[in-house]
Amino acid sequence: MIQLIVFLFIGAVLFASLLLLARRSSRPEGGAETLIAARQALKQLQTSLLPPEMVDRLMAVEDFEFVAFAAPGPVNRVFRRQRKRIVLTWIHQVQHQIKSLRRFHLGAARFYARLSFRSEVSLAIDFASLLIACRALRVLVWIGGPLAAPRMAGATAAAALRICEVSEHALAFLNAPNPPLERTLAS
Amino acid sequence: MMMKGPTTARRMDVQQAAGDLRNRTLSGLQRPLDRLIYLASTRDYNTGLYHHDGLAARYTPTVACEALADCHREVFQELLGCSVKELVAQVEGYMHSTGIEAAHFLTSWKRLEPYRIAVPVEIEPLAVEFLVCNLRTALAILEARLNRTPAAPAA
Numbered sequence: 001m002i003q004l005i006v007f008l009f010i011g012a013v014l015f016a017s018l019l020l021l022a023r024r025s026s027r028p029e030g031g032a033e034t035l036i037a038a039r040q041a042l043k044q045l046q047t048s049l050l051p052p053e054m055v056d057r058l059m060a061v062e063d064f065e066f067v068a069f070a071a072p073g074p075v076n077r078v079f080r081r082q083r084k085r086i087v088l089t090w091i092h093q094v095q096h097q098i099k100s101l102r103r104f105h106l107g108a109a110r111f112y113a114r115l116s117f118r119s120e121v122s123l124a125i126d127f128a129s130l131l132i133a134c135r136a137l138r139v140l141v142w143i144g145g146p147l148a149a150p151r152m153a154g155a156t157a158a159a160a161l162r163i164c165e166v167s168e169h170a171l172a173f174l175n176a177p178n179p180p181l182e183r184t185l186a187s
Numbered sequence: 188m189m190m191k192g193p194t195t196a197r198r199m200d201v202q203q204a205a206g207d208l209r210n211r212t213l214s215g216l217q218r219p220l221d222r223l224i225y226l227a228s229t230r231d232y233n234t235g236l237y238h239h240d241g242l243a244a245r246y247t248p249t250v251a252c253e254a255l256a257d258c259h260r261e262v263f264q265e266l267l268g269c270s271v272k273e274l275v276a277q278v279e280g281y282m283h284s285t286g287i288e289a290a291h292f293l294t295s296w297k298r299l300e301p302y303r304i305a306v307p308v309e310i311e312p313l314a315v316e317f318l319v320c321n322l323r324t325a326l327a328i329l330e331a332r333l334n335r336t337p338a339a340p341a342a
Contacts, residue, residue, distance in 0.1 A: 048311040053268050058317070063271045067324055070275070075327040079271075082320045089313055 038104030039171055041097035045164050049094050055157045058087055059150040080145060087146040087153075088138060094160055095134040101167045102127045123166060130159050197250065204246045204254035208239070213258065219265045220277040221284070226259040227305035235308060259307040267318055274325040282329070293330050297323075 048054070057063075067079045105123060133156045140148040216222045230237045237255035238248070246254070269277070282292045296302075302322050306315050 044311065048314060054314075057268060057270075060270060063321075066270065066272045067328070070272075070328045071324075071331045075324065075331060078327075079320070079324045082323075086313065086317055086320060089316075093313060 034104050034107055035171070037100045038167065041100035041104075042164055042167050042171060045094065045097050045101075045160060046168075049090065049097065050157050050161050050164065052154075052157070055154060058083075058090060059146060059153055061147060061150075064147060083146045084141065087141050091134055091138050091141065091153075091156075094156070095131060095138075098127065098130055098134070098160060098163065101163060102131075104167065105170065119166075123163070126159065126163055126166075130156065130163060133159065197253075200246055200250045201253040201257065204242050204250050205257045207245070208242060208254055208258055213262075218277045218280055219262050219269065220274075220281050222262045223259070223266060223302075223305050224281070226255060226262060227307075229255050230259070232304070256307065260310070263307050263310060263314075263318075267314055269321075271321050271324055271328075274321050275328050278322065278325045279329060289329070289333055293326055293333065297326055297330070 064080070064083075068076050071079075105120075105127070133152065137149060137152055137156055140152065213222050213225075216225055226237075229239055237252045237259070239251045239255055242251035242254060245251075266274075278296075282289060285292060287295075300319070300323075303315075303319065306318075
């Protein structure tokens with residue numbers, strides 16, 4: 001009886017693994033969707049999320065000091081709460097876009113960018129450490145507030161920018177020789 | 188000789204038009220907040236397109252529209268880089284320039300949040316939320332200051 005249960009259990013595990021594999025392989029590696037997502041992620045990271053002035057402003061000590069001095073009490077509390085939420089959203093978005101770039105590197109980069117094995121390993125380590133740093137930063141900000149780890153935030157942003165540079169290089173083949181104007185209004 | 192493509196030529200026109208706009212019109216508005224409100228007011232809410240008769244006559248309506256949109260995004264980024272202290276000064280300056288009573292102005296801005304519709308398109312929601320949070324705080328600080336100031340005795 002016990003043997004039967006064990007066999008049934010192993011069978012269930014194998015079936016679940018097969019299902020999982022089938023689901024994963026149905027997503028085409030290096031497909032257009034991955035490329036578009038990677039391109040958008042890169043653009044969002046480079047133009048909106050990671051510019052140093054944006055990162056500095058998000059965690060500017062002078063803002064917190066000024067508000068605490070100018071309007072102590074409820075205004076200051078609301079400001080701190082809102083800024084904390086914004087910083088947490090910022091970390092979440094950086095994490096999300098980095099994951100999107102990682103997906104691209106896992107699949108599409110194999111086909112389009114000729115990365116050496118060494119570069120791929122180094123990039124994989126960079127991705128892993130950056131995602132761990134993002135998680136740690138989220139916990140720190142959640143516990144200690146938006147000013148909990150400004151240095152770590154700066155270092156995370158710098159690491160993310162380095163990954164963006166590599167990704168930009170890998171995505172360079174998508175750039176048209178004469179890029180069209182990116183206008184949604186005029187078109 | 189290399190020929191310039193129509194896209195490059197138009198981009199150059201847009202840059203020139205944006206330069207004109209900065210030098211002639213926007214230079215008269217010292218505060219970025221004033222510039223943001225002015226540029227937002229040149230946008231048609233129904234179409235999202237910007238209109239400026241002078242620029243359109245000098246260039247083309249499309250070039251004028253793109254130049255205004257460029258300047259609008261530029262000013263938004265400038266405001267995004269301002270500290271809360273700077274924003275308080277800007278809102279205060281704008282409030283005085285309207286000639287409206289401070290209490291009335293602050294109440295209206297807190298309720299209606301007119302700055303929300305002054306945001307350019309294609310701006311990340313996070314950036315919008317950040318600026319809105321800072322502007323709300325600036326309004327709350329001005330309101331707190333107003334409440335601390337004793338009312339002037341009636342004549």
